[in-house]
Amino acid sequence: MTDTAVTDTAVLRQRAPEQQREPDPPRRARRVPAGLLRTARPRQWVKNVLVVAAPAAAGELFSAPAPARLALVFVLFTACAAAVYLVNDARDAEADRAHPVKRHRPVAAGDVPVPLAYAAGGALGVLAPVLAAWLCPAPVAVLLTAYLAMQLAYCVSLKHVLVVDLAVVTTGFLMRAMIGGLALGIPLSRWFLITTGFGALFMVAAKRYSEAVQMAGKDGATRALLTEYTTGYLRFVWQLAAGVAVLGYCLWAMEEGGVPHTSVLPWRQLSVIPFVLAVLRYAVFADRGTAGEPEDVVLRDRALALIGVVWLAMYGLAVANW
Incomplete structure (x- = not known):
């Protein structure tokens, strides 16, 4: 082997570990906020538009306090839903890695550490009801707290109970539709x-x-009830x-x-x-x-x-x- 070949081999051996290394810390740090946002499911936020359902049905959508209060309720409900998504993905990280689609979720893919997902979900889950109790009528804070409790129970155990899992998810939608009326004192x-x-x-x-x-007939279903x-x-x-x-x-x-x-x-x-x-x-x-x-x-x-x-x-x- 010539001296040139020996030198090229040595250079390749030195480069190999560099090519196999994880992305540099700044790049990984930039992926975390984006991963948290993706875990909060922005595409799912359209469901929270249901908060305007009761006021719209009652013809109170554009009354004096309605727009600002409904915007606040939308944000608070979105925060609660994001908290549930973060906790759910942290709990299901291992199972999601076996799913052909869900393995790309930020927590399952490793872009967001599991402890950070739990921490972010917990912070949103505490902050939203506290702000609701401070800024909104009491029934709104009660409903948000009930929503969080029910959805977290769903993440832990209720999603494994036949029929009950359907009822819990359905009730979540119904709560979205009710909360706008509660915020404005509209009879439902x-x-x-x-x-x-x-x-x-x-x-x-x-x-x-x-x-x-x-x-x-496929492997990797993360919903056992399916x-x-x-x-x-x-x-x-x-x-x-x-x-x-x-x-x-x-x-x-x-x-x-x-x-x-x-x-x-x-x-x-x-x-x-x-x-x-x-x-x-x-x-x-x-x-x-x-x-x-x-x-x-x-x-x-x-x-x-x-x-x-x-x-x-x-x-x-x-x-x-x-």
Whole structure:
């Protein structure tokens, strides 16, 4: 071997460890804040828009204190939800590493240390209810505390209990819809609660059904209950929930439509049409097993978005008594 070859070999041996080293500390430090933000699930924050549901239904969305107070409630609920996501991902880090998609989550991938995820989740979980108790009516702080307790119990054990896991996730959506009314002191209609609750159960069961269909025969399912639920049972649940949600909305619309009004057309009653069409359109994705990410279905399907806009317009005209 020539002197040049020996020198090149030595250089390669010196470079090899450098090439195998982890990214430099500054680069790793920059990944942590981004990882924390990703773990907080910004794409899921669209669900928290439900805080405006009760005020919008009551026609109080633009009253004097409503916008600022609802913005505050949205931020507080988002902080609580982020706290739950952080704790959940810290607990499920090992299981997520075996999942074909969830292994890319920042905690599972090692971008965010597990202790830091726990600490950030704990800080948000304490701060949000304290701020709610200070800045909002007492029922808001109570509901946020109950939401956190329920969701953390879900992370620890309830997600392993058949049917209860569906009820807990559904209740989380219902709490989102209730908290705006509590913040403004608006009475909550029984039909509003029934429609919202069963509409949420419809989407939750459709999501579970889609996950079960997509993970059938595959390894790495992080939801143990997906192996215990049958697709037939989950299909039954989302179909039942869809039917009750539609019935509840029809009764709500007809009851409110009986109130004397001066509008050109009975918009509240007519809004039943786009509502039913929206449920039927979403059911297409549920039936195909492609409703695993509800926010993607709602935001990406143009027909569903158009139906939603029509429904909002009709309901807005009903509230405005136009």
